[in-house]
Amino acid sequence: MQAKATAINDWSAVMDIDEIETPSVLIDLDRVEANLKRAQDYADAHGLPLRPHVKTHKLPQMAQRQVALGAVGVTCQKIGEAEAMADGGQIDILLPYNILGRAKLDRLAALKARVKLSVTADNAETVAGYAGRFTADDPLTVLIECDTGARRCGVQTPEEAVALARKIDEAPGLAFGGLMTYPPQGRRAEVDRWLCVAKAALEEAGLPPPVISSGGTPDLMHAAEESVVSEYRPGTYIYCDRMQVAWGHGTLEDCALTVKATVVSRPTENRAVLDAGSKALAADPVPAPETGHGHILGYPEAVITGLSEEHAIVDLSGCAKRPVIGETVRVIPNHACVVSNLFDRVYLIRGNTVEEIAEVTSRGKLV
Amino acid sequence: MQAKATAINDWSAVMDIDEIETPSVLIDLDRVEANLKRAQDYADAHGLPLRPHVKTHKLPQMAQRQVALGAVGVTCQKIGEAEAMADGGQIDILLPYNILGRAKLDRLAALKARVKLSVTADNAETVAGYAGRFTADDPLTVLIECDTGARRCGVQTPEEAVALARKIDEAPGLAFGGLMTYPPQGRRAEVDRWLCVAKAALEEAGLPPPVISSGGTPDLMHAAEESVVSEYRPGTYIYCDRMQVAWGHGTLEDCALTVKATVVSRPTENRAVLDAGSKALAADPVPAPETGHGHILGYPEAVITGLSEEHAIVDLSGCAKRPVIGETVRVIPNHACVVSNLFDRVYLIRGNTVEEIAEVTSRGKLV
Numbered sequence: 001m002q003a004k005a006t007a008i009n010d011w012s013a014v015m016d017i018d019e020i021e022t023p024s025v026l027i028d029l030d031r032v033e034a035n036l037k038r039a040q041d042y043a044d045a046h047g048l049p050l051r052p053h054v055k056t057h058k059l060p061q062m063a064q065r066q067v068a069l070g071a072v073g074v075t076c077q078k079i080g081e082a083e084a085m086a087d088g089g090q091i092d093i094l095l096p097y098n099i100l101g102r103a104k105l106d107r108l109a110a111l112k113a114r115v116k117l118s119v120t121a122d123n124a125e126t127v128a129g130y131a132g133r134f135t136a137d138d139p140l141t142v143l144i145e146c147d148t149g150a151r152r153c154g155v156q157t158p159e160e161a162v163a164l165a166r167k168i169d170e171a172p173g174l175a176f177g178g179l180m181t182y183p184p185q186g187r188r189a190e191v192d193r194w195l196c197v198a199k200a201a202l203e204e205a206g207l208p209p210p211v212i213s214s215g216g217t218p219d220l221m222h223a224a225e226e227s228v229v230s231e232y233r234p235g236t237y238i239y240c241d242r243m244q245v246a247w248g249h250g251t252l253e254d255c256a257l258t259v260k261a262t263v264v265s266r267p268t269e270n271r272a273v274l275d276a277g278s279k280a281l282a283a284d285p286v287p288a289p290e291t292g293h294g295h296i297l298g299y300p301e302a303v304i305t306g307l308s309e310e311h312a313i314v315d316l317s318g319c320a321k322r323p324v325i326g327e328t329v330r331v332i333p334n335h336a337c338v339v340s341n342l343f344d345r346v347y348l349i350r351g352n353t354v355e356e357i358a359e360v361t362s363r364g365k366l367v
Numbered sequence: 368m369q370a371k372a373t374a375i376n377d378w379s380a381v382m383d384i385d386e387i388e389t390p391s392v393l394i395d396l397d398r399v400e401a402n403l404k405r406a407q408d409y410a411d412a413h414g415l416p417l418r419p420h421v422k423t424h425k426l427p428q429m430a431q432r433q434v435a436l437g438a439v440g441v442t443c444q445k446i447g448e449a450e451a452m453a454d455g456g457q458i459d460i461l462l463p464y465n466i467l468g469r470a471k472l473d474r475l476a477a478l479k480a481r482v483k484l485s486v487t488a489d490n491a492e493t494v495a496g497y498a499g500r501f502t503a504d505d506p507l508t509v510l511i512e513c514d515t516g517a518r519r520c521g522v523q524t525p526e527e528a529v530a531l532a533r534k535i536d537e538a539p540g541l542a543f544g545g546l547m548t549y550p551p552q553g554r555r556a557e558v559d560r561w562l563c564v565a566k567a568a569l570e571e572a573g574l575p576p577p578v579i580s581s582g583g584t585p586d587l588m589h590a591a592e593e594s595v596v597s598e599y600r601p602g603t604y605i606y607c608d609r610m611q612v613a614w615g616h617g618t619l620e621d622c623a624l625t626v627k628a629t630v631v632s633r634p635t636e637n638r639a640v641l642d643a644g645s646k647a648l649a650a651d652p653v654p655a656p657e658t659g660h661g662h663i664l665g666y667p668e669a670v671i672t673g674l675s676e677e678h679a680i681v682d683l684s685g686c687a688k689r690p691v692i693g694e695t696v697r698v699i700p701n702h703a704c705v706v707s708n709l710f711d712r713v714y715l716i717r718g719n720t721v722e723e724i725a726e727v728t729s730r731g732k733l734v
Contacts, residue, residue: 021470021734055676077677097642097677098631100693103388122632125692152678153632153640264465265489265520273520275464279708280733283650309422309704310444310464311519325492326467337676341646342708344731364711366647367388 015354017347022262022328023276025339025346029355031256032062032238039220039237040069046224051075051094053215053235056337058362060088061348062238073116075215075233079107080365082115088361092116094213094233096145096180098126098153104367105133112140120145120180122153127167127174134173141177142168143211146198148191149184158198165207178211178230185218185247192226199228218247241336242295246287252295257339257346258330259294261312263323272302272323274312276331279342283307284335294331299323304331382721384714389629389695390643392706392713396722398623399429399605406587406604407436413591418442418461420582420602423704425729427455428715429605440483442582442600446474447732449482455728459483461580461600463512463547465493465520471734472500479507487512487547489520494534494541501540508544509535510580513565515558516551525565532574545578545597552585552614559593566595585614608703609662613654619662624706624713625697626661628679630690639669639690641679643698646709650674651702661698666690671698 017026043050052066053075063074063085073092076082082093093115099108111117112134118141121127127142134140144161147154155161161179168176179198183191195212202209214226215233217240223232236243239257240250261276281294281304293304293312301318312331316322323329333339340346341363348356384393410417419433420442430441430452440459443449449460460482466475478484479501485508488494494509501507511528514521522528528546535543546565550558562579569576581593582600584607590599603610606624607617628643648661648671660671660679668685679698683689690696700706707713708730715723 021468023733098692100629100631101388122634123692126631147634151638152634152675152680154634156634262467264467264493267489267514267518267521267523271518278651278705279731283705284645308519309708313519325465325490338645338650341676342731343733364646364709366390366710 017260017349017352017354020260020347020354022260023280024260025343026258026260026330027239027346027348028256028258029348029350031254032065035238035240035250035254035256036065036069039234040071042221042224043232044070048224048229049231051213051231051233052238053077053233054081054085054362056235056238056340058084058340058360059346059358060085060090060361061356061358063088063090066238072231076362078365078367079104079111080367081362082111083107084362084365086111086114090115094118094143096120096143096182096213096233098122098145100126100129105129108140109133112138117141118143118177121164121168122147122155124164124167127164127171131171131174136172139173139175141175143177143180143213144168146179146181146194148181148194149187150182152182154181158194158201161198162201162205162207165202166205169207176207176209178209178213180213183214183216183219185216188219188222188226192228195226195228217244218249220249236336239336242286242290242332242334243284246290252332255332255336257336258297258332259339260328260330263325263327263329266325270315270317272314272316274304274314274329274331275310276312277310278307279309280339281307281312281331281333282335282338282342284338286334294333297330297332299329384627384716384719384721387627387714387721389627390647391627392710393625393627393697394606394713394715395623395625396715396717398621399432402605402607402617402621402623403432403436406601407438409588409591410599411437415591415596416598418580418598418600419605420444420600421448421452421729423602423605423707425451425707425727426713426725427452427457427728428723428725430455430457433605439598442602443729445732445734446471446478447734448729449478450474451729451732453478453481457482461485461510463487463510463549463580463600465489465512467493467496472496475507476500479505484508485510485544488531488535489514489522491531491534494531494538498538498541503539506540506542508542510544510547510578511535513546513548513561515548515561516554517549519549521548525561525568528565529568529572529574532569533572536574543574543576545576545580547580550581550583550586552583555586555589555593559595562593562595584611585616587616603703606703609653609657609699609701610651613657619699622699624703625664625699626706627695627697630692630694630696633692637682637684639681639683641671641681641696641698642677643679644677645674646676647706648674648679648698648700649702649705649709651705653701661700664697664699666696
């Protein structure tokens, strides 16, 4: 692998997945394309624009695929992620975050000069910061983040939304862009009620919301059932993972991201150790009734009972077949997005062939 | 910060920690130096060589400090980490891992040409791989990893250790380097008994172990009480963290690594949201009775009850004083090592001044 790594995108050097060193991330492009198509077909059938969240893949190549299929733009969580996506050709970006402070606002302004940009706010301080930085000749579009039950950020009531919308509307450098929520999953009716009331209150106040944006992969294939949502931000749907499968979105056969790992030790009959620890698989838990830190393909009864940074401890006691030392396996992680953030590059594969070694250009963009 | 970031190591541009964008990692050098000195003084007083594990800091600057104080070398968990440390001037490296496969063995050989290197094995397959790659003119030193109760890697019995030592000893290209264990914490007597029996069995077999290496920060300040351990590999002692404090090593005042974060939202009276989620603080839990995902300096009653990738949810219900939107705080994470792996660069500070912006050169070295 080391020798071939220099041949990134040199198509004369065909690389097989067997040659990939462990631990590494493999992305199955056939599954990616099927996952994207399924979601876009649903969205198209219901006239619901998609604005995928890039946090799952952090790759310009994947954002390009999403937009080529019909996505209206992308969603990024941090300015650094958005800058990398602009570098990768994206021209329409939503940054659903309260962006505070002079340095970040300056970067935001520089980004705005390159792409169609919208942001969010859930408080007056953030709106005041935007208002002080942007001007009427090129106003910044600001959506209001609403807490519809997920208890993260967001205004708490439709009345607060109206008050904040007024502040945005009154600022010469800002344009009111609508409502944004990261909804609690599986509570669509409740979310929809919240947003309906807020929409009516805004219309009553003469500030109809141009966009009402919701998100989350678990409810993606029901997103059109919400009566007022006009744009949807799915993230994990591109790769799927154990968490999504546990929540009922997709199956293990839809999971496109796997971590290739090697069995480095078999200390006992019932224990194997993989060279993929929390630095490769991440420590995020899987929802019950699933357990463990990943699903090992070919060994469905194996349970990854513990992770340290560079080791996965596997309980083989339920396994008929058991892997041997030196054998490589592929693991579906609990949470694909956090795995993408741990690797500088990933292998885009088709069948057993590496199509591309991709730099994860939006990785580690914390600021 | 963006403007100044170009002035890395330009000492004419003095930077204050107030100028650092969030989220970022700050390393307090006074605390680092005190933590290192305390451990080295203990080790010196008891004649116990230290070989610090670089996984906590992943910085050549810190490895240099450790060796300058008296450490006999460093410990790295992956070849890539070790290569970065060799680039950073380290000349004596222990790699306590089963290294398998042609590509990795070739890299190991290249590394061995640059530094004094030793590795470990806990199985015959790994030893056979080493034996097939190294030759008698420049043999590779191999220690045997022992499972003394932590149930990760390691031979299960002293008899297995003797059998594996014989294989190493018989291979022309290998030299038997002794025993290595990552012990279960707080069970020193049990670990010591295991190692004593193994040492006696090896001596009986004519294969006295040149080194018996143990590790772990929680038991560091008792390491000399183990009768046969001849070298110790502490990692987290350099920074300390909530996990170590919960286990009784150090106090919050010893914690040198903090994550600087901004309060980006105050959706309710009792809720604050920080711009440091699991991408900044990592998702590792803290041992009971502590709870939450970090300790916020200045707000000891605040509890970080939840993390998503870019948000920390803080419960302020127990707080007399409450932070306002735009305020920056510093958070002691649960586990410092995994935080170091999430940032491309960290800020080395002395008081309120940035002494250096350091590239985390061993970050993300999974292979």
